[in-house]
Amino acid sequence: MAFAIKYAKVIRNNWKKSVVAVVSAVYGGKYAKGKYDQEWIRREFCAEALKYGSAKISIKERPRKITVFLNPAASGGGALKVFEKNAAPILHAAGLDVNVVKVEYEGQVKKFLSIMERSDTDGIVVAGGDGTLLETVTGIMRKEDKTFRQHIPVGVIPLGLKNRFAKLLFGGDKDEVLLMCECAMSIVRGLGRSVDIISLKEDNGRTAYALCGLETGAFMEAEQRKSKYWYFGGLKHRMTYIRSAFSDWPPVFKAKISYVLATEENTKPKSGQQNQQPNEQPKGSWFSMLFKPKIIKPHVELTEEETDDENDMMETRDLSAVELTTVSTCLQDPEQTVKGLEVGIGPAEPSVWEFITEGWRRVSEPSLRLGTKSNETMLVKKIRIEPEDATKFYSIDGELFESVPVTIELLKKRIKFFCVDPDFKIS
Incomplete structure (x- = not known):
């Protein structure tokens, strides 16, 4: 004691x-x-x-x-x-x-x-x-x-x-x-399963390939700039959205897009x-x-798997949005019956506070998905993007590429990947 x-x-x-x-x-x-x-x-x-x-x-x-x-x-x-x-x-x-x-x-x-x-x-x-x-x-x-x-x-x-x-x-x-x-x-x-691949073809004939998808716009640019604010320590992720909101507003991505909507009929093998x-x-x-x-x-x-492209009907629209994403089937709902590229389009004119709030939400709730569920979405068979500003960049599977006119298409079951569960499917 x-x-x-x-x-x-x-x-x-x-x-x-x-x-x-x-x-x-x-x-x-x-x-x-x-x-x-x-x-x-x-x-x-x-x-x-x-x-x-x-x-x-x-x-x-x-x-x-x-x-x-x-x-x-x-x-x-x-x-x-x-x-x-x-x-x-x-x-x-x-x-x-x-x-x-x-x-x-x-x-x-x-x-x-x-x-x-x-x-x-x-x-x-x-x-x-x-x-x-x-x-x-x-x-x-x-x-x-x-x-x-x-x-x-x-x-x-x-x-x-x-x-x-x-x-x-x-x-x-x-x-x-x-x-x-x-x-x-x-x-x-x-053990493995086949995976769908994204084809990104430029006008000069050069083609790149990706697994997850493409993203461009203000949120991607803010994510790329965060390393510049290293002196803010743990706050650098949040500070990058504040600086981005007040440096160039509105931070919109402008382009002309042409696409073929994906249907059960035109995506069949x-x-x-x-x-x-x-x-x-x-x-x-x-x-x-x-x-x-x-x-x-x-x-x-x-x-x-190859699809028939003879009866495809292209639709065109002018785009002005804070964010554009194009993702493969591996980032989509596995129960989805129609397989195509999921295109996400962010709001055209968000307020400064909405932009900062959404950026901070992505910091607090990191996700493997690209974009956010609140974005306008559409399922396409193929899409062509013609950006207005050549100084912008695409992020393709995390790697930066120049924003040149590009045609994006989904190639089904192109590469086998090793996985744990023999019954596991991502495409």
Whole structure:
């Protein structure tokens, strides 16, 4: 009892130091528990991957070859360390033949893919941010050999800032270590689904490809400028909307848009096309039975869907709005029967306070969607955008592009992506 009284007096006489000690202990305990939980997650996933690596294969089989495009500049320059700590052990434990290609400059991935053949790899993995993923998708889609994208699936190891597409596939509410481990494990399992791709064709014939969508306007510009207000610390996200509202008002995006509204009739696949057809499962010989090879699941090939464009009717309108978004099916309601591009058009003349309030709401309630539900929306089969101001920019999957006239179209079931759940669908 005397010890307790003495201890209480010490705390009372040194209450400032005591508060600091308690706060430090609490935060230190949470930090230690977080590190322990992350290490436990890594061990569990490696143990599961080891089951695949320990399975015997026949003489005729070989380990799956995986090509990893790693962007060392991601994760603040620590992408290699993060990849080797979280994803690489899972891939190696599963017995995969992993070839890591470090991306040293912009455009290198597209050059590498231009000479890659189907026999060179069994899968491609993008270890980086949204920019590296965008370049990889563009490189795959530009290949003359269409069978490459029909047979070679793509995996994602999210190492960037936003990782929008990876979070759409695996869930955006996960711890970053759990997210990376689940992404790596999906590559080991080899299960995947086809994904719709957005085609963005310029007048000069150059075509880029995206997964999520395009956005332009005042909110996108404000988001891009937030790094300039670093001296506001945690308030820089909110301050950027205040400065944007008073610097150039009204901050509208003006353009002429032409579009074909999507209907159930004009978005149907051409007659004679079939969806995915599984190949027959290979039969093993009596000799291979001695080695008890791992069961080979039916391989699902990707059959691209084409639509009939002969009876399309274009509609045209002049646009003046604070925001314009064009998003793919991966950001839409999966129960939606008609598949097309969802175009969102913000208000034409919002008040200053409405603009700031909406910007602050996006800071407080971050979402993987583009735009907001209150925007005017329409579902289109294709759309052409002709901006008035050439100094503006588009944000395509988080990467900035010049705002030139562009025709945007949805290409259905073009690339297979590894995912966790074999019944999971995003298109």
